[in-house]
Amino acid sequence: MRTKTAAKISKIIIIVAVVGIIAWDLVVILLTGAELEASISQAIWDFSRRAPFVPFLTGFFMGHLFWGDPKTQVSWSETKQDRERLSIRAKEIRDSEDK
Numbered sequence: 073m074r075t076k077t078a079a080k081i082s083k084i085i086i087i088v089a090v091v092g093i094i095a096w097d098l099v100v101i102l103l104t105g106a107e108l109e110a111s112i113s114q115a116i117w118d119f120s121r122r123a124p125f126v127p128f129l130t131g132f133f134m135g136h137l138f139w140g141d142p143k144t145q146v147s148w149s150e151t152k153q154d155r156e157r158l159s160i161r162a163k164e165i166r167d168s169e170d171k
Contacts, residue, residue, distance in 0.1 A: 120126040
């Protein structure tokens with residue numbers, strides 16, 4: 073039960089952060105007119121030009137979050153029956169690779 077609650081809180085925090093960043097970016101752009109130099113996008117671009125490890129680490133982090141083994145990974149949105157079916161199929165694949 074605690075894990076589900078923590079997962080819900082994590083999702084809410086991510087959504088609020090993304091919406092907040094987008095809202096701030098729009099407010100800054102609208103208040104400064106067409107001056108995009110004040111936007112978060114431009115600030116990130118400028119910072120990444122001075123510190124190239126920022127885009128590298130961002131890509132590395134995104135790969136960590138979204139890359140998976142399609143043979144064994146099960147999406148959270150799938151039904152219980154799908155998870156059971158995919159689990160059996162993943163086991164069959166692993167068994168056939170062992171031979």
